Amino acid sequence: MLTVQQQINLAVEQLQNNEVVAMPTETVYGLAARIDSEVAIKKIFSIKQRPFFDPLIVHVSSVDQAKKCVTEWNELSDFLAKTFWPGPLTLVLPKSDLISDLITSGLPSVALRWPQHPIAQELINRVGVPLAAPSANKFGRTSPTKAHHVKEEFSDSVLVIEGDSSSVGIESTVLSVKKQNNIYELAILRKGSILKSQITEVLSRQSFKYQWQEVIDKIESPGHMKHHYMPSIPLVVCRDAKLKLSELSGLLNKKLNELPDEIEGVKIIKPKSDIKKIEFLKLSSDPTQAARELYSQLRAASLRSPDVLCFIQTSAHTGEMWESVFDRLYKAASLILD
Ligand code: TXA
Ligand code: MG
Helix, strand or coil: CCCHHHHHHHHHHHHHCCCCEEECCCCCCEEEEECCCHHHHHHHHHHHCCCCCCCCEEECCCHHHHHHCECCCCHHHHHHHHHHCCCCEEEEEEECCCCCHHHHCCCCEEEEECCCCHHHHHHHHHHCCCEECCECCCCCECCCCCHHHHHHHHCCCCEECCCCCCCCCCCCEEEEEEEECCEEEEEEEECCCCCHHHHHHHHHCCCCCEEECCCCCCCCCCCCCCCCCECCCCEEEECCCCCCHHHHHHHHHHHHHHCCCEECCEECCCCCCCCCCEEECCCCCCHHHHHHHHHHHHHHHHHHCCCEEEEECCCCCCCHHHHHHHHHHHHHCCEEEC
């Protein structure tokens, strides 16, 4: 058994040798490669079975390092980075030549984040080059928040640094920052634990001219499939308060079996046989805690293999942080019952 420090030492060596390694971050575990190793970056896509159209987030360990990855480091990005970094905020900015098209899926922009986790920081510092790292799970499946999740996902093929459980539990907020005619245009491309209201609040004390934009454009916001984060058993989110539990298994048998086998390249999970055992997913009533435990609960429930896992959504699940949690729950679900 290697100590964590020995695992970090080995990870640094492997990263220098065009390998990929799994590292803890405060959001979820990431599968990391040096941005300047095309061989290692290609390995990320092949190990994850990830399509090349889904771009990777680049992890840095200083603002100076971030500046080298972009052609334009504007004042608003500098302010947000100084306010929220290191932490779970990813900034999307025009990429420099240091960042290959493989990393950005051919987009002219790069997604950048300085993670807070000390092990992630140590790795980036010691390698001396930013690390591209998507979540360390197979494409479309539940993200890992514990070292053993990653080991279950990739068996022994990847070195996993055994850090603690991810404290945030859902992926970073992805924010696009553009500057047009001296006005900044901001758009949340993926919700996370840094909320739009928090960003608005810190900006309200500054003199930047900016406006929020809604993004529905698939090209600007790739990797946003309808289904993602799926556990290996069917998850159903039930929003119909009038539904009788006695009718649930009949209804689910019918509805789940009517679903297509695949949507946007992601396999839709269906019950293996007639539904007899339904388990109810229970999350904390505190959305921050619910985010922290969501993925490990989905994985643990999958191991108990009920025929269906059901989450009942109620009016108590209201507010911005719940929206970030539901962004994952809806995509992890095979079906949403209204
Ligand atoms: O918290 C996180 O962000 C985690 C940890 C490991 O840092 N990483 C993560 O990476 O969630 P991944 O690959 O699972 O998600 C990357 C997503 C893409 O699917 C896409 O939505 C967005 O980030 N993204 C990356 N580059 C982009 C770009 N240039 N423009 C727009 N969106 C981008
Ligand atoms: Mg992911």
